[in-house]
Amino acid sequence: MSVNAKNWQELKKPSGLEKKAGGDPKRKSTFVAEPLERGFGLTLGNALRRVLLSSLQGAAVTSIKIENVLHEFSSLAGVREDVTD
Known part of the structure; x- marks a missing residue:
């Protein structure tokens, strides 16, 4: 098995999408x-x-809420980027 094929098989895949x-x-x-x-x-x-x-006319994303994040400059455990990224 090639390295490329092995990398694709070992990717973490979402177990499902929950709404x-x-x-x-x-x-x-x-x-x-x-x-x-x-x-x-x-x-x-x-x-x-x-x-x-690009798709929603007359509507826009105005805010986002992330659990355990108090403000845009908060850091998340295990995440290298800050919340604004």
């Missing part, structure tokens, strides 16, 4: 996909942001 409806299901939802390979959260977040900004 939790918010207080107003038409306006707010939470999606959870875990575990992810290192750096994939940033890749998925950027892709989602670009799709939402």
Whole structure:
């Protein structure tokens, strides 16, 4: 087996995508996909942001809430980037 094929087989893959409806299901939802390979959260977040900004007319992502994060300069255990990245 080639090194490239082995790398693709050993990637961490999300066990599933979980959706939790918010207080107003038409306006707010939470999606959870875990575990992810290192750096994939940033890749998925950027892709989602670009799709939402380009596809939704009259709506925009105005905020994001991350568990156990008090402000944009907080650090997360096990994550090298700060919250703003």
